Amino acid sequence: KQEVTQIPAALSVPEGENLVLNCSFTDSAIYNLQWFRQDPGKGLTSLLLIQSSQREQTSGRLNASLDKSSGRSTLYIAASQPGDSATYLCAVRPTTDSWGKLQFGAGTQVVVTP
Amino acid sequence: ETGVTQTPRHLVMGMTNKKSLKCEQHLGHNAMYWYKQSAKKPLELMFVYNFKEQTENNSVPSRFSPECPNSSHLFLHLHTLQPEDSALYLCASSQDRLVGANTGELFFGEGSRLTVL
Numbered sequence: 001k002q003e004v005t006q007i008p009a010a011l012s013v014p015e016g017e018n019l020v021l022n023c024s025f026t027d028s029a030i031y032n033l034q035w036f037r038q039d040p041g042k043g044l045t046s047l048l049l050i051q052s053s054q055r056e057q058t059s060g061r062l063n064a065s066l067d068k069s070s071g072r073s074t075l076y077i078a079a080s081q082p083g084d085s086a087t088y089l090c091a092v093r094p095t096t097d098s099w100g101k102l103q104f105g106a107g108t109q110v111v112v113t114p
Numbered sequence: 115e116t117g118v119t120q121t122p123r124h125l126v127m128g129m130t131n132k133k134s135l136k137c138e139q140h141l142g143h144n145a146m147y148w149y150k151q152s153a154k155k156p157l158e159l160m161f162v163y164n165f166k167e168q169t170e171n172n173s174v175p176s177r178f179s180p181e182c183p184n185s186s187h188l189f190l191h192l193h194t195l196q197p198e199d200s201a202l203y204l205c206a207s208s209q210d211r212l213v214g215a216n217t218g219e220l221f222f223g224e225g226s227r228l229t230v231l
Contacts, residue, residue, distance in 0.1 A: 004156070032217060043120075043204055044222040051217065089157070093218065101170065102220060104157040 006105035023090035137205030
């Protein structure tokens with residue numbers, strides 16, 4: 001059974017510092033991996049999706065890498081801002097027929113202090 | 115309206131009540147999902163519908179009853195719930211024919227916060 005782990009569970013950094021969030025998964029047979037952001041009491045906002053054939057995806061200050069063979073993905077957020085404070089979740093889609101059956105990690109709660 | 119919308123945003127109910135959560139997606143997707151998010155636990159998939167047909171029931175108790183009248187609307191009917199069912203219920207949608215450039219990216223609504231007294 002696929003297990004997704006996010007370490008650390010919580011992270012606090014001063015404004016301007018780069019953020020590095022880790023996601024690991026036990027089964028490398030994935031179709032894609034998606035990173036989400038969740039603000040308190042709100043739904044999930046999709047940030048980046050990496051296909052299994054890709055090594056990285058970029059959007060603005062966000063960069064996500066994928067090393068499928070070692071079961072790891074990393075989300076980098078450059079020059080963090082207080083508005084980046086949120087919980088970040090990663091999720092893997094195991095197979096092409098898995099109809100949205102994403103396996104989620106528990107998330108990393110990020111606080112960026114001014 | 116764009117994206118995925120859920121109503122109500124907050125719901126408080128007693129254990130003998132019957133209520134429903136509603137989800138509507140305006141993205142033209144063919145698959146919709148209910149996820150449950152409890153405190154300190156990863157998101158749990160509850161139900162999957164594609165083309166209005168239920169394809170997944172992830173061992174969810176019968177006190178939760180989904181309904182998908184068309185590919186844009188999804189309901190979760192609730193009855194005789196337990197306090198441990200208190201959670202954030204999230205609806206999501208995707209275009210889930212994984213062919214060509216389609217990635218099956220999931221889009222979520224804002225959630226319905228349910229409290230069972």
